[in-house]
Each structure stands twice: as structure tokens, then as C-alpha cells.
Amino acid sequence: MITLKNLHKSFGDITVLNGIDLEVAEKEVVVIIGPSGSGKSTLLRCINHLEQPTEGTVEVDGILLDSEANINAVRAEVGMVFQRFNLFPHMTVLDNITLAPMKVRGVSKEEAEKTANELLKRVGLGDRGGAYPSQLSGGQQQRVAIARALAMHPKIMLFDEPTSALDPEMVKEVLNVMKKLAEEGMTMVVVTHEMGFAREVGDRVLFVDDGRILVEGTPEEIFDNPKEERLKSFLSEVL
Amino acid sequence: MSFNLDLAVSAMPLLLMGALVTVKITALSVGLGVVIGLFVGIARICNVRILRILSAVYVDFLRGTPLLVQIFLIYFAVPVITGIRMDPFVAAITSCSINSGAYVAEIFRAGIQSIDEGQMEAGRSLGLTWKQTMCYIIIPQAFKRVIPPLGNEFIALLKDSSLVSVIGFEELTRRGQLIIARTYGSLEIWTCVAIIYLIMTLTISRLVAYLERRNAKGGAR
Ligand SMILES: Nc1ncnc2c1ncn2[C@@H]1O[C@H](COP(=O)(O)OP(=O)(O)O)[C@@H](O)[C@H]1O
Ligand SMILES: [Mg+2]
Numbered sequence: 001m002i003t004l005k006n007l008h009k010s011f012g013d014i015t016v017l018n019g020i021d022l023e024v025a026e027k028e029v030v031v032i033i034g035p036s037g038s039g040k041s042t043l044l045r046c047i048n049h050l051e052q053p054t055e056g057t058v059e060v061d062g063i064l065l066d067s068e069a070n071i072n073a074v075r076a077e078v079g080m081v082f083q084r085f086n087l088f089p090h091m092t093v094l095d096n097i098t099l100a101p102m103k104v105r106g107v108s109k110e111e112a113e114k115t116a117n118e119l120l121k122r123v124g125l126g127d128r129g130g131a132y133p134s135q136l137s138g139g140q141q142q143r144v145a146i147a148r149a150l151a152m153h154p155k156i157m158l159f160d161e162p163t164s165a166l167d168p169e170m171v172k173e174v175l176n177v178m179k180k181l182a183e184e185g186m187t188m189v190v191v192t193h194e195m196g197f198a199r200e201v202g203d204r205v206l207f208v209d210d211g212r213i214l215v216e217g218t219p220e221e222i223f224d225n226p227k228e229e230r231l232k233s234f235l236s237e238v239l
Numbered sequence: 240m241s242f243n244l245d246l247a248v249s250a251m252p253l254l255l256m257g258a259l260v261t262v263k264i265t266a267l268s269v270g271l272g273v274v275i276g277l278f279v280g281i282a283r284i285c286n287v288r289i290l291r292i293l294s295a296v297y298v299d300f301l302r303g304t305p306l307l308v309q310i311f312l313i314y315f316a317v318p319v320i321t322g323i324r325m326d327p328f329v330a331a332i333t334s335c336s337i338n339s340g341a342y343v344a345e346i347f348r349a350g351i352q353s354i355d356e357g358q359m360e361a362g363r364s365l366g367l368t369w370k371q372t373m374c375y376i377i378i379p380q381a382f383k384r385v386i387p388p389l390g391n392e393f394i395a396l397l398k399d400s401s402l403v404s405v406i407g408f409e410e411l412t413r414r415g416q417l418i419i420a421r422t423y424g425s426l427e428i429w430t431c432v433a434i435i436y437l438i439m440t441l442t443i444s445r446l447v448a449y450l451e452r453r454n455a456k457g458g459a460r
């Protein structure tokens with residue numbers, strides 16, 4: 001589903017990604033963990049080319065991201081959820097969700113709203129379509145952001161620390177939505193510090209450090225039996 | 240020397256007609272200036288290098304030279320090149336709107352750049368193009384933020400439009416000059432002119448403050 005080959009990314013003199021190779025299979029849930037500043041977000045953002053890799057190739061669902069048209073095509077297929085939600089504050093929840101299906105896919109307003117309302121129900125916000133983002137709690141906003149991404153019927157969902165900006169009591173409601181999504185067979189790449197989620201939902205966990213995938217394995221291999229020193233010290237800090 | 244109230248009162252109708260003309264050219268120029276400014280402001284930050292350079296030159300030139308000189312250039316110098324005599328009205332509108340466009344461009348640029356980068360990223364990640372994201376997401380939000388500086392620009396231009404009196408265009412200031420030439424009532428007429436300008440600028444700033452308040456209530460950010 002996703003193939004990253006020899007990915008490098010630098011910002012000026014700073015090298016952030018240092019040769020990433022990664023394959024993500026259909027319906028797989030890959031969780032990325034690692035210290036802050038290790039390049040997790042950058043790696044995720046290279047998948048839909050919000051960051052242009054300095055070197056290496058990205059292929060998503062058989063499409064090589066090498067032209068503007070291909071990049072836009074891939075972005076329509078890949079949903080992304082951000083740490084800070086990034087809802088459109090000047091639009092209602094419903095308009096947030098229907099905008100892209102209408103403008104990118106040419107879906108009619110009625111159909112887009114029908115889908116949007118179904119999605120809102122799915123994330124437990126069936127009655128909040130008319131609200132503005134500022135009227136919602138953080139957890140609700142993030143669930144709207146998930147619904148907004150799902151409205152494009154993506155084949156892949158990328159999550160960049162979706163619960164890091166949330167108050168503790170709201171983390172669960174968002175993780176539950178993500179868990180349900182994983183159970184329904186969505187291909188997902190999730191950057192998170194929620195180790196419980198990683199263990200429970202992840203098919204595979206990657207430990208990223210210094211712009212490299214230092215360790216990868218099943219949640220059991222990573223959490224129960226870590227061998228690598230860096231991983232051990234990281235886990236001892238977060239667990 | 241005393242203030243001749245009768246003279247002031249009798250000059251009022253003519254002065255108010257001049258004020259109406261002032262409002263008209265200001266509104267028209269700011270209207271055109273907003274259109275120019277929107278495109279130039281976007282060009283300033285787009286990813287096409289040549290557009291960025293051209294728009295920067297435009298803004299620098301118009302903000303770096305006096306409006307009075309720009310008016311002279313358009314009224315006197317352009318006809319030398321084209322051979323076509325300029326109508327004062329056309330010259331006034333052209334110079335004011337081109338000038339205003341440069342200031343408005345900077346207002347829009349700053350407004351657009353003040354919008355969180357995450358908005359563009361969210362739009363692009365949904366498959367919207369750069370243009371679509373600008374149109375539907377960035378610019379509508381930027382518009383709300385630029386209302387106060389646009390109001391200031393409107394006030395600035397309303398005052399600066401008095402400069403087009405030098406090419407004989409009969410707005411408020413020019414009307415005042417003409418009446419004084421006839422009546423020698425400098426004190427009365429300039430006082431009236433000043434008061435009329437003041438009323439107009441205060442009205443605009445009140446209007447802008449009202450729009451700002453109404454916007455703030457609109458829920459979003
Ligand atoms: N646009 C950028 N310009 C310059 N440096 C950046 C930019 N984005 C990220 N970085 C740097 O890249 C490094 C990795 O960032 P990031 O991928 O966000 O790490 P993580 O998500 O693992 O915390 C950090 O040191 C950060 O400062
Ligand atoms: Mg990050």
C-alpha cells in the first residue's frame with residue numbers, strides 16, 4: 001500500500017530523515033514511536049508529500065509521487081489527522097467535512113452532507129453538524145477531523161500524535177474511534193505516545209531515532225522484550 | 240478678524256457635493272485597490288518566482304514614491320507616451336487605486352501569512368489544490384482579519400485623495416479652493432472642509448469597529 005525507498009530529508013543543514021525504507025501492507029496498522037525531534041512527523045508527512053523528500057521515492061497504492069497530479073491524486077486517497085486538529089474555524093462542522101468531497105471529487109451537496117452526517121454518527125457527534133469548531137471540546141474537534149478525513153473515502157489514514165494536544169479525559173474517545181477504524185480494516189500509520197494503543201491496535205511498531213528506523217517488530221517484541229539500548233531507555237521514560 | 244458664519248453656511252451645499260465626490264473616488268479606488276491588492280498580495284507569496292518579483296517591485300515602487308508624484312506621472316507623463324489626453328477623473332481613479340492596491344496587497348499578504356500553516360496543510364492533505372485551499376480556506380479567514388487595516392487604508396486614502404485636487408479634479412479640497420478664490424473666506428472654508436473630512440473619517444472608523452465587533456461574535460476564532 002505504501003512503499004518508501006531510501007527516504008532522506010534535510011532542512012538546510014539539518015538532516016531529519018536518514019534513509020528510511022518502509023513497506024506498509026493493506027489493512028496493516030503501523031505505529032511509529034520515538035523521542036521528540038527524531039523525525040516521526042516528517043516521515044509521516046513525506047507519505048503525502050506535505051514534506052518533499054530530499055532523496056528517495058514514495059509510492060502509495062501503486063502511484064509514484066513524482067508529479068503534481070500524482071501528488072494530488074494520492075492526497076485524495078490518504079487521510080491525515082493532525083495533532084492540532086486543523087479544522088477550518090470559519091466553517092461549520094458539516095461544511096468542514098463536505099468541502100473536499102464536493103471540490104475534489106465533485107460530489108453533490110446532498111450526497112456529501114448525507115455521508116458527512118453518517119460519519120458524524122460514527123464518531124459519536126451525530127448532532128453537532130451545525131456547530132463551529134470553536135464550540136467543541138478538543139476531543140470532539142479531533143473526532144470531527146477524523147470524520148473530515150474519512151469523508152474522502154481514503155484507503156490510508158495517517159495520524160500524527162492525534163491525542164497529544166488533548167486533555168487526558170478526552171484521549172480515550174479519540175483512541176476508541178481510531179481503534180474501531182483499525183478493526184474495520186483501514187490501513188493506518190499512527191505516530192503516538194499512547195503505548196497502550198500501540199500495543200493493542202498496532203500490527204507492527206517502528207522505533208524511530210535520529211531519522212532512522214532503529215527497531216521494528218510486533219508490539220510484543222518491542223514492548224515485552226526490547227533488546228536495543230536506545231529503545232529500552234526510551235521505553236523506560238515513557239512507560 | 241471674525242468667523243463669517245453666513246459664508247460657511249452658504250458654502251456648505253457646494254462643499255458637501257465635493258465631499259460626495261471624495262467619497263466616490265475613495266470608495267471606487269479602494270474597491271479597485273482591494274481587487275488589485277488581493278492578486279498582488281497573493282502573488283507576493285505564491286510559488287512562482289517571477290510573480291513574486293514583479294509584485295514586490297510594484298509594491299516597493301508605489302509605497303516608495305509620493306502619491307502626488309504618481310498622480311503627476313499618470314496625468315502628465317502617460318499622455319506624453321500614449322498621445323491621449325487624460326481625463327482628470329480617470330487619472331484620479333487610476334492613480335489612487337494603483338496606489339491603494341500596493342498598500343492593500345501588503346495588508347492581504349500579512350493577513351494570509353497570519354493564518355496558521357496547519358490550515359493550508361489540512362486543505363492540501365484532503366486533496367484540495369493550492370488555489371482551492373486559498374479560495375475556500377485561507378482567504379475567507381484572512382478577510383476577517385484584514386477588515387481593521389483595510390478600514391485604516393480607506394481612511395488614509397480618503398484624506399490622500401485631496402491630492403487629486405492638483406490636477407483640477409473637483410473633490411472636496413478643490414471645491415474649497417474654488418470657493419475661496421471667489422469669496423476670500425479662507426478661515427471659514429478651510430474650517431468647514433476640515434470638519435467634513437473629520438466627520439467622514441470618524442464615520443468610517445466607527446463602521447469598521449462595528450464590523451469588527453460583529454465578526455468577533457460570529458463564533459469562529
Ligand atoms: N519545516 C522545518 N524546518 C526546519 N526544521 C524542521 C522543520 N520541520 C521539522 N524540522 C526539524 O526536524 C526535526 C524532526 O522533526 P519532526 O519530524 O517534527 O520530529 P518528531 O515528530 O519526531 O518530533 C526537528 O529537529 C525539527 O526541528
Ligand atoms: Mg511530531
